[in-house]
Amino acid sequence: MINNSLWLKGIKTSALPSLKKDIETDILIIGGGITGISTAFYLKDSNLNVTLIDSDKIGFGATSKTTGKLTYLQDTLTKIKSVYGTEVTRKYIESQKYAIELIKTNVIEHNIKCNFESNNSYVFTNQNKDKKVIKDLDTILKKANTNHKKSFSLPIKYPCKLNVKVNDTAVFHPVKYVLTLKDICLKRGINIYERTKAIDIDKAEDGYIVKTVSNKIKARKVILACHYPFFIIPKLFPLKTHLEKSYVSAGVTDKNKMFNAISMKDVHSIRYYSDSKDYIIYAGLSKTLGQNMDNEKNYKDLIWHMKSNLTKDIKYYWFNYDVMTEDSLPIIGYYEKNNKNLLIGTGYNTWGMTNGTLAGKILSDLILEKENKYTKLFSPTRSLNIMKFINLTNSNIKSGFTYILSKIKTSYSFYPKNVKVEMRNGKRCGIYIDENGYEHVVSNICPHMKCRLVFNPVDKTWDCPCHGSRFNIDGKSIKGPSVFDISIKSTDN
Numbered sequence: 395m396i397n398n399s400l401w402l403k404g405i406k407t408s409a410l411p412s413l414k415k416d417i418e419t420d421i422l423i424i425g426g427g428i429t430g431i432s433t434a435f436y437l438k439d440s441n442l443n444v445t446l447i448d449s450d451k452i453g454f455g456a457t458s459k460t461t462g463k464l465t466y467l468q469d470t471l472t473k474i475k476s477v478y479g480t481e482v483t484r485k486y487i488e489s490q491k492y493a494i495e496l497i498k499t500n501v502i503e504h505n506i507k508c509n510f511e512s513n514n515s516y517v518f519t520n521q522n523k524d525k526k527v528i529k530d531l532d533t534i535l536k537k538a539n540t541n542h543k544k545s546f547s548l549p550i551k552y553p554c555k556l557n558v559k560v561n562d563t564a565v566f567h568p569v570k571y572v573l574t575l576k577d578i579c580l581k582r583g584i585n586i587y588e589r590t591k592a593i594d595i596d597k598a599e600d601g602y603i604v605k606t607v608s609n610k611i612k613a614r615k616v617i618l619a620c621h622y623p624f625f626i627i628p629k630l631f632p633l634k635t636h637l638e639k640s641y642v643s644a645g646v647t648d649k650n651k652m653f654n655a656i657s658m659k660d661v662h663s664i665r666y667y668s669d670s671k672d673y674i675i676y677a678g679l680s681k682t683l684g685q686n687m688d689n690e691k692n693y694k695d696l697i698w699h700m701k702s703n704l705t706k707d708i709k710y711y712w713f714n715y716d717v718m719t720e721d722s723l724p725i726i727g728y729y730e731k732n733n734k735n736l737l738i739g740t741g742y743n744t745w746g747m748t749n750g751t752l753a754g755k756i757l758s759d760l761i762l763e764k765e766n767k768y769t770k771l772f773s774p775t776r777s778l779n780i781m782k783f784i785n786l787t788n789s790n791i792k793s794g795f796t797y798i799l800s801k802i803k804t805s806y807s808f809y810p811k812n813v814k815v816e817m818r819n820g821k822r823c824g825i826y827i828d829e830n831g832y833e834h835v836v837s838n839i840c841p842h843m844k845c846r847l848v849f850n851p852v853d854k855t856w857d858c859p860c861h862g863s864r865f866n867i868d869g870k871s872i873k874g875p876s877v878f879d880i881s882i883k884s885t886d887n
């Protein structure tokens with residue numbers, strides 16, 4: 395079994411250059427996942443000078459670890475309805491259908507080979523007590539005039555008490571899609587730099603100065619497409635969102651059954667994918683990030699579930715997390731009122747293939763001063779209502795608990811014997827002892843918001859339970875939002 399995403403199998407890309415000098419640009423996009431690349435793509439025909447930077451490789455972030463479904467039948471619909479009512483939910487469904495059409499149009503017009511296929515989507519429950527949620531979903535879909543059906547089973551033998559199904563959705567290979575958009579952007583003169591990390595952003599008179607590790611970029615407008623903003627506490631972002639982590643696995647099956655499904659509660663997500671073999675992909679074990687740190691146990695449970703219900707021939711396993719908002723609507727648009735120079739696309743509540751594409755269209759339309767009928771729906775400065783406030787409070791209590799726990803807890807029951815956390819020279823250190831007895835000593839505190847890091851024995855990394863930053867055993871930052879390393883010089887310990 396391979397501890398990596400199925401979508402990275404056989405993907406070979408030649409590295410793009412990293413930024414080596416100070417530059418000026420009209421538009422700077424920070425992050426080259428589906429959000430950043432889609433935004434660049436929709437700006438490619440403008441006369442603007444557009445630059446995109448990514449701290450790693452284009453398309454290798456959260457986008458490379460999804461299940462690659464393109465559907466409007468999402469588990470978030472009843473949550474949106476509870477916060478905003480039927481009309482907003484109807485409009486959200488319409489926006490997701492529009493996003494699927496945008497992707498389909500790109501695939502056809504540019505002949506993108508990304509295994510795009512039309513597919514039926516199901517939302518189901520495997521619990522009698524949750525049948526009401528499916529009935530509520532049925533009512534929402536009726537009001538949105540969708541062509542859907544209720545039934546009691548899925549096309550495969552899998553626990554299901556009730557479901558609704560639609561047949562105008564799709565699936566694709568997310569990485570092949572994003573990498574083709576990248577190639578089109580490059581041909582159309584978009585400047586793309588990889589291994590170029592933004593570490594700071596300062597307001598200037600006519601835009602922003604963004605610092606990378608070794609250079610400065612002066613930009614009229616900046617688009618934050620980096621999944622989670624890399625700079626600390628922008629407008630209380632950590633209080634408005636939380637991260638949810640899920641585990642994914644792919645195994646060989648006898649036949650692609652051409653459907654995808656997700657359960658309404660306790661996420662069970664299923665889809666198929668075919669290349670030289672037919673695969674079934676399953677995602678589950680979803681929880682708030684801080685409550686979901688024991689990778690070894692979770693992978694064991696994941697594999698057990700796959701083997702008991704779906705396939706015994708498992709090939710790939712990985713995890714992913716996404717930014718969740720308390721009203722279940724994404725955050726897309728101008729980040730602050732009265733500031734047209736800072737834009738953001740994030741908070742997709744695990745539906746970023748459609749919403750990241752939509753963000754690309756909305757953000758580019760804002761920049762090009764074109765009408766877009768979804769701008770208001772996703773505005774980052776939309777107002778608070780009572781349901782949103784209640785959800786926000788509940789989530790902050792949970793996140794606060796994770797934060798406090800991370801401050802108190804020094805070690806976890808799942809730590810192997812060769813890992814310890816202890817004070818050295820007045821600093822709290824995380825220590826990993828390798829097979830040669832060599833100690834790899836790092837700071838145990840995340841530079842982002844000072845949470846204590848948790849060791850991940852599967853990947854041999856130090857992971858932040860609060861906002862998802864990750865570091866290797868020598869302290870190098872491998873995933874944001876932290877932009878700093880946690881290395882300690884050998885003389886310091």
Ligand SMILES: Cc1cc2nc3c(=O)[nH]c(=O)nc-3n(C[C@H](O)[C@H](O)[C@H](O)COP(=O)(O)OP(=O)(O)OC[C@H]3O[C@@H](n4cnc5c(N)ncnc54)[C@H](O)[C@@H]3O)c2cc1C
Nearest residue numbers: 425427428429449455456457460461462463592745746747
């Ligand atoms: C288990 C799971 C399954 C999912 N399945 C689906 C699905 O089937 N369908 C669906 O619609 N959605 C799905 N999602 C949601 C989807 O994965 C995300 O919403 C989406 O990939 C987010 O895209 P992005 O472009 O915002 O982020 P990313 O793809 O993470 O891109 C952000 C980029 O920014 C770069 N970056 C970060 N910090 C910096 C910095 N400081 N400087 C420069 N660059 C930086 C990163 O390297 C990265 O490449 C799933 C999520 C999970 C957790």
